[in-house]
Amino acid sequence: MKFIDEGKIEIQAGKGGDGIASFRREKYVPKGGPSGGDGGRGGHVYVVADRNVNTLIDYKFVHRHRAKDGESGRSKDRYGRAGEDIYLKMPVGTVITDATSGQIIADLSTNKMKLLIARGGKGGLGNIHFKSSINRAPTKFTLGEPGDHLDVKLELKVLADVGLLGLPNSGKSTFTRAISAAKPKVADYPFTTLEPSLGSVRVDHSRSFVIADVPGLLKGASKGVGLGLRFLRHLDRTQLLLHLVEIPSSKELEEIKKNTDEILREIENHSLEIFSKQRWLIINKIDLLKDEEKDKFFSEIKNTLSAKHDRIFFISALSGTGCSTLTHAIMAQLDKNNTKEHPNEN
Ligand SMILES: Nc1nc2c(ncn2[C@@H]2O[C@H](COP(=O)(O)OP(=O)(O)OP(=O)(O)O)[C@@H](O)[C@H]2O)c(=O)[nH]1
Numbered sequence: 321m322k323f324i325d326e327g328k329i330e331i332q333a334g335k336g337g338d339g340i341a342s343f344r345r346e347k348y349v350p351k352g353g354p355s356g357g358d359g360g361r362g363g364h365v366y367v368v369a370d371r372n373v374n375t376l377i378d379y380k381f382v383h384r385h386r387a388k389d390g391e392s393g394r395s396k397d398r399y400g401r402a403g404e405d406i407y408l409k410m411p412v413g414t415v416i417t418d419a420t421s422g423q424i425i426a427d428l429s430t431n432k433m434k435l436l437i438a439r440g441g442k443g444g445l446g447n448i449h450f451k452s453s454i455n456r457a458p459t460k461f462t463l464g465e466p467g468d469h470l471d472v473k474l475e476l477k478v479l480a481d482v483g484l485l486g487l488p489n490s491g492k493s494t495f496t497r498a499i500s501a502a503k504p505k506v507a508d509y510p511f512t513t514l515e516p517s518l519g520s521v522r523v524d525h526s527r528s529f530v531i532a533d534v535p536g537l538l539k540g541a542s543k544g545v546g547l548g549l550r551f552l553r554h555l556d557r558t559q560l561l562l563h564l565v566e567i568p569s570s571k572e573l574e575e576i577k578k579n580t581d582e583i584l585r586e587i588e589n590h591s592l593e594i595f596s597k598q599r600w601l602i603i604n605k606i607d608l609l610k611d612e613e614k615d616k617f618f619s620e621i622k623n624t625l626s627a628k629h630d631r632i633f634f635i636s637a638l639s640g641t642g643c644s645t646l647t648h649a650i651m652a653q654l655d656k657n658n659t660k661e662h663p664n665e666n
């Protein structure tokens with residue numbers, strides 16, 4: 321099974337600016353000397369490990385990363401400005417390999433690690449450098465050098481931040497599809513999902529997290545019924561569990577309660593470590609309720625079920641209702657956990 325987030329990008333450092341040839345033109349000096357300045361250096365490209373970046377999702381959308389070229393030199397001994405460097409932020413743990421040779425270029429193993437991955441080209445020389453006793457008016461100058469160009473592959477062994485729990489058909493895969501880049505299969509029969517899959521969820525331009533969609537659990541799973549609990553180890557490392565419970569066709573509160581407790585019991589029997597993780601109850605398929613039913617239904621569910629979960633959310637994975645509120649709440653929670661773990665950083 322693949323638990324890898326990956327991407328392929330092209331990196332182009334800036335070209336050096338060209339040197340130029342020019343001559344001083346002053347009012348009372350008939351033949352001015354050379355005054356063409358040097359071109360500026362092309363921008364470098366750095367990669368930086370940043371623990372606030374969790375996924376490579378940004379690199380799936382933008383493939384080409386190029387730093388600015390250096391400016392050309394100018395007359396009156398003026399040098400061209402260097403091209404601005406760029407810094408590509410990547411998750412800690414990203415391994416960068418050369419796409420052609422397969423050689424590892426960098427292993428961003430620790431937070432804030434910074435590496436110059438593509439060097440900007442040197443600026444060319446202006447004709448001020450070529451003056452000599454025999455040539456007082458040199459026209460020679462040199463061009464800027466090209467910047468490094470690389471095609472690289474990015475790979476990150478992913479650990480999910482958030483895991484899903486729930487009976488078959490509760491809508492785990494639909495939810496994963498709704499909020500993440502992953503597209504697990506969805507169907508109205510149990511055990512559509514047979515293997516866990518991971519999706520990266522982008523919350524805003526700089527923050528994202530990883531969610532694990534896993535096969536459904538059944539009553540008796542801890543004794544091997546259905547697919548059993550063998551996939552639950554993928555939830556071992558998650559920080560937050562979302563327990564999805566669907567609104568059944570009967571719309572009976574009792575049935576919702578029974579379905580919720582069933583999963584809790586299986587988890588409790590299987591692993592106290594997973595059971596004691598932070599867990600939110602997500603009531604899914606609220607599009608099946610009539611508008612006038614909702615308020616009463618929601619408050620009844622809150623009264624009956626809130627004891628065993630840290631928070632409750634109501635969503636429709638199908639229509640998207642409530643999904644954005646939920647993803648923002650998840651991100652805020654992960655950020656909070658993160659600052660607790662690293663109180664002195666950032
Ligand atoms: N009306 C409605 N149907 C939904 C919603 N979410 C999921 N469904 C439907 O419920 C069925 C099961 O959805 P899945 O996402 O495959 O459920 P799952 O929990 O991943 O199921 P397994 O992989 O079998 O464990 C599908 O027919 C979905 O279209 C929802 O919010 N509203």
Ligand SMILES: [Mg+2]
Pocket residue numbers: 492493494504505506512513534535536
């Ligand atoms: Mg599924």
